[in-house]
Structure formats: C-alpha cells, structure tokens
Amino acid sequence: MQKILRPLAMILALASATIMSACASGQPPDTPSANTSLSETRSSGPSRWELVRWQRPDGTLRDIPHGDNGQPIIFDFNDGIDSPQGTVSGTSGCNRFTGGYGKTSTGIRFDRIAGTRMACPGPRMELESALLKAMSSPFTTVGTQPSAGSMGRQIVWKTADGDLLQFVEREGVGRRGAKIDAASGKEKIVYIDSQRVECSGVGKMQCYRWRESPDAPWQLWYGAIEGLDFEPGVSYKLRVREYQVPNPPADASSIRWQLLDVEERSRAK
Template identity: 45%
Template sequence: MQTCYSVLLAALLVSPAMAFPNLMGTQWEQVSPQVEGRAPTIAFEPGKMTGFSGCNRFVATTNAEGKTVIAGTRMMCPPPAMRTEAAFLKMLESHPRLMPDGRAQNLKMVAADGAVYQFKRVAGAEPAAPAAKDQAVAGEQYLYVGPERHACSAGAGKMACLQVRRSADGPWENFYSRIEGFDPQPGVSYYIKVRAIPVANPPADASSLRYVLERVVMSEKVERTVTPAN
C-alpha cells in the first residue's frame, strides 16, 4: 500500500481525477508543521498543482520524461518565510506519499525523509468579482506580475487574470484589467511600472481606470526542472 501511495502524487499531476476523484478542484492549507507568517497552500487542478509555497506562487507539472517541473516566482521574503518555502518545496520535490481522508477534509503528505505535512481543506471557489473592482488609485504604480494567469470571474463571465502584488511580500491578487502595451509571456515573472488613468463615465461593468505600461523594470524566467526521487 505504501508503494502505491508513493506514486500517487505523480499520478495526480498527470491525471488528478483518475488518482483521487475527490481531490480534483480542491484547495488546501498547511496546518502542520506550523510556520511563521502565511502558511503554504496547494490546489489540485487538471494535470497540475498550484499554490503558495511560503513566499512565492508555484505551479507543479510533469514532463514527458516523468520529471517534476516546478515553476514559481522568485521574490525574496523575510528569512522565516524563505525557510518555510525551502522546506515545503523540498517536500514536494521528494514525491511524497499522499494520504487523504475519506471525506476529503484532511490531507497528509509524507516526504521521502519521513517528514509529515498536514493540510486542511479550504472552502469554496473564488467568489465572483466585478470587473469594475479597482484595487488601486490613479497615478504611477509598480507591480510584481506572476508567471501564470489564474481563472477568475468578472461579473457574469470567466477570464484568466494576471496575478499581481504591490510589494515584494504582499499578497497575490487577481488583476482584472488589461495593461496596454504589456504582453506577458507564460513562465516569466515581471516587475513593471504602469500608469493608471481615470476613465470618464465608464460602463457599469467596466473599470474606472485604464492601465498603460511605462516600462518593464525586471523580467525573469522562473521554470526549473527537478529529477524525481527513486
């Protein structure tokens, strides 16, 4: 049985619904070991896992050779958060045994070195958010932009939102507006300067600001390949 569990994480990355149907589409937050600051999270999605690793966002997939590929932003955080992240990613890279309970409310991951990580299920899908929701005021702004878009709701429609934060250690948030002149590439993180310009008499379902790229301050490829443990 333990041998079977040792390959279930890889199976989830390839086909979560076949491995554990009741984990598909679920989100989890680490409760043990306890950490300083914000706890890591995991979400199971078709063919991948995504989440927050203690400082940065990550996406974990497997390639054609069966290697685990973890893409993530590379922002620096205070030392406790960086230690949390290093331990969490080491656990994921070890192909841990995956042990959900029958009700899909609690989850254990047991790393190759025997370390046990426990998670609780996080309720619910993201609530719908109107496109007119403005997260900032007009003027010049600097934004950290993550390497992947996330599905989000805008009024009655669905879209793929950029993930942004406004400081190196701030929370990631959906960015519902377009940034004129900015063409972000998948797998690349950015630090950019934008100008938010007020829009006169915007439609009820549109933003009251439009965003224009002034310059890309920094960009960085974030993919890295990890060889699975034997």
C-alpha cells in the first residue's frame, strides 16, 4: 500500500519509530510495502533528485551538503525515476558517479556504480563511502509524495541497514514543468556566472547570476534553467527559450527558461 503523507517528514518519523520499536523488542522491523510509481504530472524523460535528509535507525541525522555547504548529493535518472530501468549519474558527496538502476517490487536497486577518484575532506569522504555502501543493496520505498506546492515530488527510501533517505525532485536536467505552447516563447542569449549566490525568495535559496551581454550588470535569476546541468566553477553562454507562465504559484517565477544550446562554457580562473 503506497503511503502518501503531508508533510513527508511524517513518513520519516513513523518509519523511524517502527524501526526503533522493533529493535527494542528484539524483532526485525517489517518492510513496508510500497507502490513505487511516482508518475502523476511529470513527463517521461530524465529527472534530477537531491538527497535532502539522511536519518539513521536511531533517529539521528547525518550532516549532508546543500546550498553553500557544498555540492549536494544528486541522482540524475536518464529515463526518469518511473522507468523500469536505465542509467543513473550524479554526485555522491565528493565525486561524480555513474551506473545503472532498475525498479524492484518494493523499491529500486543500483548496479555497476563507478565514480571519479577525487580526494575531499574527511567528513565528505566518509559520507560518500556510506552512500556508495548503501547503494550496493536495494532500497525499499517507504513513502512518496507527488508534489507539495512549488516543490517537486518526494520519495523516502530505506537502505538495507535501516537508514531513511529522503530525496526531492529538483529543477535541472529534465525536470518538466507544465506543458506550454512552444510558439509562445522567444529565444534569447544569456550569460551565467560560474557560481550561484545566496538569495531570498520564499526563504533562503541559491540563485543564478545572469546578464544579457558580457558588459551588462549581473542580475539574479530565481528560477531553474530547465535542461542545464550546471557545474560550479564554470561560466556559460546559453541560448534559451523564454516563456511567460500563466497563473504561476505565489512562490514561483512568472518566467521560465528552457535550454536550447550551450554556446560557450569556460572554467573560472
């Protein structure tokens, strides 16, 4: 039975309580059954997911990178998270990784995971090692949430060791917004700075800095750039299609940018 709760933190609390109760009684915790499909309103194709919470079986939390606290842990599913199988790539805490994934009757499995071998500070390497170890065994889906306002879909997976990993779908490679009339958009060239900066929208967030020409002043872009796999430290010249969004949510932009082409990219010196 699929569990769809609001807020999704309730799933984490309930699952944690189940695990801790089972440990106290000396019995192994039951594995919740789950319908792993999340396809409610999104198109097929790539989707990007960020690890936003990691809870251990005893209820304590791992410190995970996000915002200006380092490169977030990202999973990019080439055929979308709802596909029966495909390839996955992303960042694992320090390095980039790539491999395969396949849906199981209760969740998801990863295989053939390989990554780069860059050295990072001790805590990040420890986090990455724990994540890659967890990915060596299937994850069980214990909760999903189709959407929450302007937030993307969410999912909670339980690892073989009983940790709870909460992922949120992010704008980026392939996350689709609502369908719009392509003829209504206009093409434009934008220059994107090599680093995002902290800004304030509904709350604190990371914004792109952009300008219309190399000599123009920087402006803040609060939304996503759909289709851009942004790499910190790299500046971009992009050709995008700009759309007006009819009746946007109060906490969302009235303009969308969809990547058409990366005309130039250069690493900051």
